[in-house]
Structure formats: structure tokens, C-alpha cells
Amino acid sequence: MVRLPAWLGALDRKLLRDIWRLRSQAFAIALVIAAGIGMVVMSFGMIRSLEATRDAYYDRYRFADIFASARRFSESLVNDVQSLDGVSIAEGRLTSNGTLDIPGIAEPITTRIHSLPRVGGMPRVNALVLRSGRLPNPVRPDEVLASEKFADAARIGLGDTIEVLLYGKKQRLRVVGTALSPEYVYAIGPGQIFPDNRRFGVLWMGEEHLAAALNSSNAYNEVLIRLEHGAVAPEVVRRVDNLLERYGGRGAAPRSDQISDRFLENELSQLGQMTAILPPIFLGVAAFLINMVLSRLVESEREIIGLLTAFGYRNRAIMWHYAKLALVLSLPGLVLGLILGSWMGRGLAGLYQEFFVFPFLTYRAGSDVFLISCLITITVVLIGAAQTVRRIGRLKAAEAMRPPVPPNYSGGIARLIGKIRKLDEPTRIILRGLVRRPLRSMLGSFGVAAALGLYVASAGSMDNVGMMTDLLFHQANRADISVSFAEPRDERVLFELERLPGVMRVEPVCYIAATLSAGHRSRSESLTGMKRDSDLNRLVDIDDGLVQPPVKGLMLSTILAKQLAVAPGDRVEVNITEGRRPHLTLPVRSILKSPVGNPAYVDFASLGPLMRETPLASGAYLSVDPDQADALYRKLKAMPIIAGFSQRAAALNGIDETVGETMGIVTLFNTAFSALIVFGVVYNNARISLAERARDLVSLRVLGYQRSEVSYILLGELALIVIASLPLGALFGYYLSQYLASSMSGDLFVMPFALSTATIAFAILLVLMTAAVSSLFVSSRLNRLDLVSVLKTRE
């Protein structure tokens, strides 16, 4: 036994020795607390770090508050915007999409090109973080900056030349530097939801040179706005819209609609949701374990409590002693959790940098997160200990001193068990044991069920993402390749595409910029024209599967319908912001629960009459003979009309790599955590039954029962508890998984709920295996019990 320092009081000595005696149970509790606290520290810290980093980044690099784009406008309009009330800086720029041809990559790469201001070269709004090299020299027409992650992924070095197909012209550009922009924290290509740095890149080049390439000198197509403090954003948005109306304005949007910011915001809110759901479950189980261990301890120390009372210890002091024991018991868990959380937080920050690109992202939990964790732990422990400690307060000294009344097995069900003839005695003992403490047996089952549910839910999110990928890339988008055009084209372009090598089928798609409004609510979205009975790009509803575009009127995504607060039958005002800019009022025909995005669909065939011009395609879906893909790519790279390109297989790959890997790590953590909980609950249950039953079991051994027969009694009870927990846990996991899926769904995507039976089956297997391992531990303890000493101890 460890030597204890002399200054330690007798009760504290008892406390430390008790904990040493309970160490294996304390260890199990510590692990569960560590898991909960670790998660709290990790996610709180991560949210904190992300927010702080984002705010600093946005602020220092003057991320725009409002984004507005139009077809083409002059510099004087920028000045008009600048002079609006509340506008601090207004800066015009040119933005265009193009495709890149990079040696070593077969397919064309989608790129977005922004202009850099003539004066100074560094944007005043959305300033760049120069990561290597230098800004382009204004007198050199071919110099560009490339986004850092893209340059890395596509292996583009400083000084390398790349070929860009821009507005129908091939340009040879030289990369002179790499940069980051607050605009591209989450950098995704058009129509994507996950960043793929190899296939989407951003370039910045001098304004004059980009203008020349786009045939657009002295004009801009975007204006970025920084607001003054206290400016009313919606008001400015409205005025900018008015100003841009005549120039083909496509609607100004506040920062919160900017795609990168939306994804970042979405991530933060998901992280917050996770923190609100998962740690409480862990900590709840921890409280339950503490309750179990402590109430057992107090039960066995009734006489000590009576003695302390008899000798004049105050009730408060005795209650505090046991509360303190619970607190000390949880201390290692807290410390472990803080360490684990910081470690996981740092790991998570690393993972985040795969998706979210900041010039710096350091995970820093902050002392208040630690403080909160301590408070949470104390609260959890005290909740766990409360019932028992209150019972101590009520214990009368005279009663405590009396030997405990022999357990009452005479209840109705217990007697019933006696009547069942076929049962052997050990089984009877098991059943009576369960019935005698129904609450504890039930709580034990709940604990295991919680663990099972937790695993089901976290592994289930893999199923959900799998379903999402399936919906997107197998059911909805079945085209091998999709391309977008530099500008809308009539159907002749489709014939042109059909003639390309390897192209087997072509279907057009049409996006039309529009503002949809209903009442005082309005959203700038694109209207998507969908062909009926199309084969390559289909409308898929999460619940209903394949659907057709509406005959007349609109089909809105669930999210958009919610944003506009409309239902089928309502009418929506649609202001088309391109072409002849017609103002229409269209009925909502149906709602589509679409996994991604915010689209509004119309029948492609109805577009012509609506737009009052022949329908144009803004892109096309292609199915392609894989053997001829390279030849096709070569052709596509040279086609001026192609401004964007994406390949289904590559996108799928990208998802597998990044998302799969991340989810894999998270799931691994969760699996480990769930196993910990199962272990904690089962092992604690077993140890307590062992302590309570030791005398009975040893007596049986003395009477000639074999070890295995005695183990059967001990483990049989556990087995029943675990088995009872399985359906409960599966059910809990089902609902938790559903809840997680719905909490993951924001205004960016709707997460389908697709929990598979395989996941549930695996979870059950995991629980059974963990239970088996903890049973092994306990039964080996049982076998090591010293018969004589157990019988000698009075209890």
C-alpha cells in the first residue's frame, strides 16, 4: 500500500485507500468522463478557434460584407455605390470562369479568375494573403497568382506556365505567386459541395489584362462592398440592386449568402449541435456509473457511517466525505479528458485545414473552456452522487449500526420465479437478483443501450453520407461529365458536343439567374430548367425518389420553400435577372426534398415562353465512352465555349478521399468511445454484483459448485442486462441517428437518413464483444477470490 503523508486526515486517508481499492471501477468511470469532457474541450475549443480565426481573417483581410454582380458596368457605377450611405469601401472587379490545361492532368480544370486592381495590385476588399512569390507586375500581361492549395495539388510551381481557356481564347499565363483569400476559405467549384483542390483553382490577374482577355475594358462585372459600422446591410443591398438593375444586375447578396462563408457557418453550427448532443450522453452515463459505484459503497459502509455519526461527526461532514470521494474518483477522468480533448482538438484543426483554408488555424481551447469542463465535471459528479449522498443525510445512526436486514426476496415476481419448475437453482438466483433491484438492472440496461445508440448514431452518419453520395452521383447526376458554357447557347451546341469523340449522349441544362420573392421574403437563386424524362441529370427526392419537373410552374427545394415560406399552390414572384429580364408570377407546384442546394426547377420546355426567347443551355451533361475519354478531354480543353468542367468519377473520388477519411477518423473515435461506455457500464455492473454476491458465490463454491457454474450466476445476470439493452439501444440509436441527420441538415444540404441494418448489427456485435471482454475480467477476479477470506469478512 502507498505511504500517505502525515498531514492527511484519517477520513481523507480512508478516501484515498477506498479509491485505490475501487481503482478498476474508477478507471472505467474515468474513461467515460474523459470521453465526454474530451469531446466538450475538443468541440468548444474548435468552435472557439474557428470563430476567432475567421473573425480575425475576415477583419484583417477586409472580407466583403456585400457581393453584387451584373453583366457589365462602368467604373462610375462603383463610385455611385461608394457614395451610398453605410458603404465604407466599394471596389469593382472582373470575374470569369475558365478552364485550365495542366500538363499531367488529362481533364480540363475549372478555374475562376478575378482581377486585381490597377492601382497597387492588392484588392482593398477581399485582400489576398500572399503565401509565396509576389503580386503580378502590372506591365506584364501574363503574370498571375494562383490559390495556394490548388497550386500545391496541381503541382504548379512559381514561374510555371499554365494554359487557360478564357472567353474563347487560349492564354498562356505564368504563376508568379500563390495566395489565399477570405473569399475561398471553403473553395469549391460550381455545383460542388466538397473542395477538390486538384480540379478547382482560383487565379488572380491584373485588371487590364483580364479586361483585355474578356473584351471588357474599363468595365467590371462585380462590385465588392465593405460596410461602415452600424450600416444596415439589407438596405444597402436594396440600393445596390437598384443601381445595378440597368446593367444586368444579378442581385446583390450579403456575406451570409456567400458560398464559402455559408459552408463555414454551417460547419460551426453543426459542431455546436454535436457538442449539444453527444457529450451530454457520455456525461449522463458517467453520472450513472458514479451513482452505481457510490451507492454500492455507501451500502457497504452503513456501519461506518453510523459509527461516524455516533462519534459526533456532523451529517454535512459525512456527506461531504462521500461527495468528495465521487469528485476525486472523477478527477483522473477530467484531467484525461482535458488532455485528450486538447489533443483531439489539435488533430481536428489539422483535419479542418483540409477543408477550410486559413492563413493560420491554431486550436486553442482557452482557460475558460477548461474551467467550464471542470464545472461540468463537478456538476455531473454531484448529480451522480446526489441521491446517495442525500440518503446518507437521512440515515439514522441507530439504524446504521444495526446489521442490515437480509435482502427481501419475497416479492411477487420473485415468488413467481420460485414456481417455475424447470429452472435450475443458479438460474433462479440470477432472476431473483435482477428482480430484487429492478431499478439498478434497468439502469444498467439503459447505460449499455446508451453506448449502443451512440455507436449506431455515429456509424450511421457514414450510412447517411453514403446515401447522400448515392443520391447525388448515382441517382441524380448520372452523367460522366458535366460542362458549363462560358455563356448560354442555343441547342446547336448540343449537336456540336454530340459529335465529339466518345460522347454517347448529351442533355442540356439551363440555369437562369433570378430573384424569387414571396411577400417580404426574397432569395436570389438560379432557376434550373430540367428536361422531362432526362436520363443523365434527374430530379431525386430524398423520400420519394425520382420525380419529374413540374408541368407548369415551379418546383422548389424544401429549404427554399421554407426560406420563402411558401407551400404548393402559393404563387412566387420570379424576377429573371438576365436576358430580357421578364418579371413573372409562377405557382409553386411541388416541393422537392433535394439533398443539396437550393434550387428552383422549371420544365425546360416551358422556359422558352417564359423567357420570351428560344431556350438556351448554360451547360450540358454528357455520357462518355471511357476508352475515348482522353481524346475527348483534349477536344474539350480546346473548345472556347467550355468554361467549367466536372467529372463524376473524380468528384466521387474526392469525396471518398476527404470526407471518407475525416468521417473515418471521427467514426473510429466514436467507436472507441462507445466501446468505452459499454465496458464501463458492463464492468461496473459486474464488479458490483461480484461484491454483493461474493459471499453467496463463495458459499456455493464451498458447497461444491464448480467455477464455471458460479461464473454462470455472475455473468448470467450481466448477459441478461446486456441482452435487454440491445433492442433498446438499437431503437435509441435509430432515433439519435435520425436526429443527428436532421441536425446536420441546414440551408446548404439535407442529410438523408439511411441507417443500415448492417450498422446496427455491427454495433450489437461491438457491444457483445465488449461485454464478453469485461466478463472475462470479472470472472477471472471471481476465480481468484480467496474462499476463506471472503467468508470471514462480515458484511
Next chain:
Amino acid sequence: MAGPALSRSPQDESLYIIRGLTKVYGEGPTAVHALRGIDLELPRSAMVVLLGASGSGKSTFLNIVGGLDEATDGEVFFEGQELTAFGPAELTEYRRNSVSFVFQFYNLVASLTARENVSLITEIADDPMTPEEALALVGLEKRIDHFPSQLSGGEQQRVAIARAIAKRPKVMFCDEPTGALDSQTGVIVLDALDQVNRELGTTTLLITHNVVIADMADRLLRFADGELVEDRDNPHRVAPSELRW
């Protein structure tokens, strides 16, 4: 607490004055009358032995006078103060400062050594002995750092006595302290009690089933069915070592 009339009363010398002490467990037809009105006065520094059949109410009496249990009716005065009117906090103070207990099953804390079991009590007392002194009084100076599991029953009981005397209580309550011991060991334990009573003047109330033990007392009380049926002085108190059973 003390009524002014009482403090002027002639029985002022008495440590305890007990009047009509009644204890009923439960209610209605199943009620158990454990004590049926006990009247008694106990002087300071006496060695009192309580005898009686099992279930006659001895422990109940001891627990109430010791402040562990509440009376149903009647009064107990301790040094002129009405114990039966004490609240829980005052009872705790009473147990903490004035009285001590020794139980049949020792009730040592298994995870504490002999010394630590004694410190458990000396730590909260006003003017205690050191644990070493107390253990020396019962002849256990050599076993100070042993855990209860390393001590025999008699040794454990002597640790319990050391624990009880260490805070220099005015009264010791011993409920069958030798009940679980053989006669030889019993004598050693009784010797320790006897010595404490003589040397420190500690009033001692000792419950036993063993009539022989009554010979070491100044006074004998016999309970039967919740009543005090015999109360006599023993002028010829003998040392425990001379007791034989």
C-alpha cells in the same frame, strides 16, 4: 435548556436524570414498546452494567441516552440539560464532546490502521489524547500501524476502546463489547474499560448478557420487557481479572 428549578434540585450531583423514558417502534397493532417508562438517576464516574434478556430494551435505552436515537416520550437530563429536547445539531455536539461508544462488532474502518482509526475521532475532539497514548492505555502500542484485518478480534475491540477513550469522554456506552470474544480476551477488554473508569473517572454504561460481569460494576440495572426490574448497588466491586466464566 436547563430548567432553573432543576439546577437547584438536590439531585444536582447526578450526571443523568431519566424520567418516564418511553420508546415505541412503529404504530398501531404492530407497535413495539421497547421501553415502557424508565425512571433512573446515574451518578458521575460510575461503572454501570445493564443486564436483561434479548429484546428487553437495553440497546434502545443506551442509544437514546447516548443521543443516537430519539425517545417517544419521557425526559433525559444530562448535566442538567434536557437531552430529549435537543435538536440534531445539539445531539451531534453532545456525541462529539461528551460521550463515546464501543460496539459488539468493533466497527473499525477496514481501510484505516489502528492509529488512523483513533485519529478519526481525535481529529474532531476538543482536548483529545494522542492516538499513541490512547492505544498505549489499552496495551496496543506495538500494533499501532496495523490494519484491522491484521488484528485479532480482541485487539480490534481494544482499538475500538482506545478510539472511544481518546477524546476523554465523560461517558462511555458499551453495547456487548465482549459479546464476540472468548472469556480470556473478554477479560483483557473489560480490564481496559475498568482501568479507564478508575483512572479517568469516565462514567461507563456496559451492556452484557453475562451476569458474572456485573461483579465489576458499581451498580447493576436489569431490564425486562422494556421495564427496569432491578436496580442495585454493588458494594464489592472486583477487578475484571478476577472474573471467571
